[in-house]
Amino acid sequence: MxxxxxxxxxxxxxxxxxxxxxxxxxxxxxxxxxxxxxxxxxxxxxxxxxxxxxxxxxxxxxxxxxxxxxxxxxxxxxxxxxxxxxxxxxxxxxxxxxxxxxxxxxxxxxxxxxxxLNYQTKNVYAVDVYKDFYNYSGLLSTVKTTNRMLNTLASIYAQENELDNCVLINENKGVVEVANGNIFILIGKTVKTPALTEGCIKGIIRKKVIEIIQKNPEYTIEETIISPFEIQKADEVFITNAIIGIQPVTQFKKKNFNTAFSEKITQSLRLLEITSS
Missing domain, CATH: 3.30.470.10 (Aminotransferase class 4, branched-chain amino acid transferase, N-terminal domain)
Structure with a gap:
């Protein structure tokens, strides 16, 4: 119904x-x-x-x-x-x-x-950059409007190239998000995610993950500009949305990633889901 x-x-x-x-x-x-x-x-x-x-x-x-x-x-x-x-x-x-x-x-x-809902996270998850069209930075891009043409084309590109997802970039060649969620990278003890000014959706799970990391004195969180090259230098990469929660990325181009940190954040997020009002 x-x-x-x-x-x-x-x-x-x-x-x-x-x-x-x-x-x-x-x-x-x-x-x-x-x-x-x-x-x-x-x-x-x-x-x-x-x-x-x-x-x-x-x-x-x-x-x-x-x-x-x-x-x-x-x-x-x-x-x-x-x-x-x-x-x-x-x-x-x-x-x-x-x-x-x-x-x-x-x-x-x-x-x-x-x-x-029957979705389960994948053990192997490969992504690459979608370069055909840009996700333009600006406030309107942060809203989930029913115009999702760029996301549709990026998803088709991923399917055609046997990828699980694609990274969207803006007119400045900065990382914005992936086709169906936000993206985080871990470099050392620093977690980075694109700032809202880059054009990414104001994701609910993005917000929750930032709050989780802010409460952990071992790590720092930065909402900033990220280049695709920084993804290749990262120790871990993961994506977030309201349905999957957290999906670790295991491969970007020829780089393979660990998943220990994202698995730890997943546990904290699940606890937050249970205890939230």
Missing amino acids: LNYNGELLDEKEVLLSTNNRAFKYGDGLFETIKSTKSKVIFWEDHYFRLMASMRMLRMKIPMSFTLEFLEQEILKTIATQNEASFYRVRLTVYRKDGGFYTPETNEIDFLIECSP
């Missing part, structure tokens, strides 16, 4: 018009969320990122869009699914139909989809 504006409907009953603005102009945004049957994981972080993104895109936030309301709508939708340990939830918000580039209204519709 899908949740369309608060109403549970069979997938075949949800009919989006040809004037849907997310379809025509990419005029929408989304949150991909991990959840159990009774708990939406890191929900507050997802919710406040969603609110900030809607404001940035000049969408009118309904009075009903409270933290509690959307959480209950997600759990209501999950309740219709087969039993599973975890679920993948996608909450999409888009401007209502009407207008060309200039919309007729800033009011929104929302759609909640969910399915059992």
Whole structure:
């Protein structure tokens, strides 16, 4: 079952018009969320990122869009699914139909989809740089809009070249993120991740990993500019997103990496998932 504006409907009953603005102009945004049957994981972080993104895109936030309301709508939708340990939830918000580039209204519709989550991290994970197009730096690039063409093309490139993922770079040839998440590198006792000014998504797990490392006096964390060459010099590399949590990278070009540090961070993240409200 899908949740369309608060109403549970069979997938075949949800009919989006040809004037849907997310379809025509990419005029929408989304949150991909991990959840159990009774708990939406890191929900507050997802919710406040969603609110900030809607404001940035000049969408009118309904009075009903409270933290509690959307959480209950997600759990209501999950309740219709087969039993599973975890679920993948996608909450999409888009401007209502009407207008060309200039919309007729800033009011929104929302759609909640969910399915059992069976993802497992891979023991061997190879990445390389995607160079055909740039992920331009700037504030808009930090928002998860429904325009994911660059990510789609990078994923196709990875598939064609027997890779698991691709590193996206910006117009300055700096590392931004990977096709489906943020990226971290470990050099000695320093952990680096691209700064938001490089154009990367404000990832929820990115934020949690930074918080975990900040509490560990043995390591330092830097949000900074990273070149692709620095990835080759790294001791470890790992990627993050809300669904996989942490996926260690084992190979970049001809360089192989250890995974001990990322495995340690994974344990801390799992504990945080359990204890978070």
